[in-house]
Amino acid sequence: MKSDVEDLMPRLLPFEFGDNKEDLDLNGPPRNPQEYLRQVQLEASLCPEVVVAQIDPKKLTKKQTVNVNVPGCQAAPLGFSPSLRWQQQQVSNFSDVRQRITKNRQHWSSQTLDENVQMPKLTDEEGWKRFCLGQRVCIDSSSAHTDAGPELELDYLKVGFPPFLSIVSRLNQSTVLTVLDILISWFEERDFVPQLGHWLYALLACLEKPLIPEAHSSIRQLARRCAQLRSTLESLEDDRLAALNLLICLVARYFEQNDLADQQESTDS
Known part of the structure; x- marks a missing residue:
């Protein structure tokens, strides 16, 4: 599965990695650029393909409205407005x-x-x-x-x-x-x-x-x-x-x- 994900990722930075993955520690700081890129690649492969958001339906029952009040001018008394x-x-x-x-x-x-x-x-x-x-x-x-x-x-x-x-x-x-x-x-x-x-x-x-x-x-x-x-x-x-x-x-x-x-x-x- 991981190899399939890796194959789909664009190879923008064509670094070559060795086969030794056991030495990588995702919780530790990378020691060189190659190790950093490898950590990023492995972290991405561990993400689920589909993520479903858990939404509480009760929170959708209340409609939220925003009232924007942009008042105009008061009308002039009859005869007071210009032509x-x-x-x-x-x-x-x-x-x-x-x-x-x-x-x-x-x-x-x-x-x-x-x-x-x-x-x-x-x-x-x-x-x-x-x-x-x-x-x-x-x-x-x-x-x-x-x-x-x-x-x-x-x-x-x-x-x-x-x-x-x-x-x-x-x-x-x-x-x-x-x-x-x-x-x-x-x-x-x-x-x-x-x-x-x-x-x-x-x-x-x-x-x-x-x-x-x-x-x-x-x-x-x-x-x-x-x-x-x-x-x-x-x-x-x-x-x-x-x-x-x-x-x-x-x-x-x-x-x-x-x-x-x-x-x-x-x-x-």
Whole structure:
């Protein structure tokens, strides 16, 4: 039987063995390459030709299911979602912005930053919040939605640094995604402010395609949060509406998260 098995094994290593098999000890370490190969061959010949798994039928009676919940966006209140034509125009504009950033990234990243622009370290979450949104928003969220007075417009430490091209062009993909996650997490628990919208748009414009899984998850989270907040708006005149619609549109239409897209509202009465 063993010889039959040995004959069926491919001879990839054509070593010649002697007839003395009694000296081989399968429990001991091989003393040379030939002995090692012979041990492997003999071990294989001792394996049964057919192996039958012993399965307990009782363990097969319970069905195992995996529930995967991938929620979409909350539907907009009637009249609050944008038209398909508007969405297509925003995607076209956004594509143009991305192309300009890519084309001129080297030029803008070489521009000298002002002395007061101190970009936080990658791991400084609170630092990035203050840098993008300003101390005024981070410290006093209750006044975040009010307009800054003229005396504060150029005090970037208080109102946040805008996403200047000279700044965002310096961010690599790891930093873009990290800052995006930080701002989305902040937005999950707070209201929408203009500074947030500016930065989210700029970071999305710097996000490379195809998306890595982490980016895919983050932008979907952003769109769902925008839709959730939009569902609470009471007036079409709310200045947050256009920004929320824009972010949902870009995530769904440009980054091809089609299940999150606003659909054309029916004109039927």
